Amino acid sequence: MNFGTSEVNTWCPGCTNFGILTAAKNAFSDLVKSKKLKAKDIVSVTGIGCSSKIYDYLNTNGIYCLHGRDIPVSIGVKMGNPNLEVIAFGGDGDVYAEGSAHFLHACRYNVDMTLLVHNNQVFALTTGQATPTSEDNFKGKSTPLGVFGEQMNPIATALVNGATFVARAYAMDPDLKNIIKKAVMHKGFAFVDIIQPCITFHNNRKDMEKRMYKMKNHNPKDLSAAIKKSVEWNYGDKGKIPMGIFYQAKKKTFENSWPQERVWFKKKRNVDQLSLFKEFE
């Protein structure tokens, strides 16, 4: 199965989103081939933005949500049927701006899902405004005088709020497929911030590539080491960018928080009216 569709692709030629699409399709194929995943269980949930157009290009179950709401919809899917494998795709505008509250809580809840953020440090679909991760001195269309304030550090944020799989990857890295596979197989909230330069509105691809390096000798079981690593690059500065898995841990998941058997659509009930009202006689 290749998970492609015949929809016309409307990303700019050369857009780094293609890297994520290919990696996701290949990751799904590998997992299905090796029987670790059933195709019918996959649900791709997207927000709104260039990134989220991936909804039309992936042949899986899918929900194309509102801007910023891919996370709560994903959580709902898991509440509705915990046996489904939810992969949420969104932009940095989606997840770190419009849906930031949901991001914090999904980490806390440790929902068993995967969140892939296409981080191009810009609102691309709305033609180039600043996001919470645009770097210092970025001048977008709405911020000609430059961005203000500190950047949000989503890696550090995820770590201190309880996410149990936290990674940073690069859209054009062939290894992205493997990180996605690990994220999908992880039991718990798996979050990957994917550096995805927008070649039309924020073309820092060459510069970013030069600064990225893969973490070596980092122990992903060590939360304090991960937090320390996460602030090495703060999205604003021109420093080196550590790449790879910051942290992975086993913890109770959202899905294991209730005793109810939860594949609801198969349930049949026959509620007796009289006994329902008994306590109100």
Added chain:
Amino acid sequence: MDYTVIVGGRAGDGVAQAAETLGKTLTRLGFYVFNYRDYPSLIRGGHNFNVISFSKDPINSHREKTDVIIALNQETIKLHSKKLKKDGIILCEKGINAKKSVQIDSEKILEEIKAPKIIRSSIFLGVLMKYFGHDLKPLNKIFSERHGKFLGLNMMASKRGYDELKGKVKKIGKGRKGKRYFLTGNQGISLGSIKAGLDMYIAYPMTPATPVLHFLAQKQIKHDMLVMQMENEIAVVNAALGASFTGAKAMVGTSGGGFALMGETLSMQGIAETPLTVYLSQRTAPGTGVPTYSTQGDLKFALNVGHGDFPRVVVAPGDAAESYKRTAEAIYLAEKYRLLSIIISDKHIGESHYTFDNIPKLKKVDIRNIIKPKKDFKIYKLTKNGMSPRSVPQMGEFVRATSYEHDEHGYTIEDPEMTKKMNDKRYRKWKFAEKEIMKMEPLTIYGKGRTTIISWGSTKGAILDTMRDLRNVKFVQINYISPFPSKQISKILKSSKKVILVENNVTGQLGDVIAEKTGFMIKNKVLKYDSRPLTKDWLLPKLRRLVK
């Protein structure tokens, strides 16, 4: 003949619990009881009171003139003594300054029987039972059914109270034989959702919808459902859509503010056609308003919530029994037609207790609209009646739901032809649904007469009770406001000698809806908007003037 008891005290005195116990006791004695709860938005201190009106005949609202005041604090006297009937009596705590009062030293009794403060109201219930000429059996039976822990103390307390009162009695006798139900609108909403086979209730606490969250949370294991509180109403409604996508029947509950936050997602429901039910419990707005009080201010908001044109069911129960029936129907309609269903109620219905004889009859409401799909399954198939088949993940084919305009498979489109076709499909479906809804008692007519009183929702109780004292008057209650029963309403209004609109809001919102749907402009409006519900005492003189 009806009687009224006011129980008042500080928040934390257990006033609401005592009133519920009393209401239930009186129901078991054969009376019809209406229990109104009035409390400010605070947890300790302040002033809380309940008004319990009861009668041998059906009663649907509370009275202002009172036979008994049970005062646990001085404030109760200050606020309510003016309402005491000539032959009324005040039962109060020793030391409270009040005329015509029987003073009870409850502190001393509690000390003697070594009971905590919350038992205090049981002493007064004992006094009251004696005053009404009844023994303690029905009261004690309710104690024994309720609190295991304090059963003995409650019984001792009521006995001591019973013995305190000497001489004074007002025998109320017994009401009618037969089984009766005593519950709040919020309990009705909860039971209706269980009856319809709800799988999931998701909410963020907001008065006056919160009791449904609490009730269902307590019952989730028993009724095999899931109840979740999430970080805000936006998360709540989006999670509900996600769950519904997988085939779970999902409902969310909130009041005006939370409903506003849900708006964008309710609009997504319109295009995604993923079934969803919303319980909107109105409180006094705008803004934070008067949060624990009642106004019917959100009708037009419910009818128009969400950007763009899309159909939605808006159903308005008028009491606890209807809350049960209409909730079950709303969930059924959402599931069957892949629609948004909004149940619009308010603080007054939600937190008042009503008494009724029979559980409303329902058609088969617990359905699942899920098919096993064939190859090339189209979840947005263009069909003659606009109903597209629905399936869910793991049933065989991939399924999609989207906030974008889409083709039949759910892929994004922007072309004008398909955009129009999809809009037409959604409104064909709406026409189709309308046919069934018009058979579900979209309006109810009470009484006969050339003068028509027209209203919706929580005003029903006060209107029905007021009508008993008016002649040649009928009352039309509109239950389904979307779709609107235009033809029937138009006919009734045109053939009436006089039409009077009664609403618990500032502008007469139903009047505007009627004008929009029928072209009929109602001139006579009786509107109350002081954040308190209508009562017969308030309404009767106003209607008398208009009816003549």
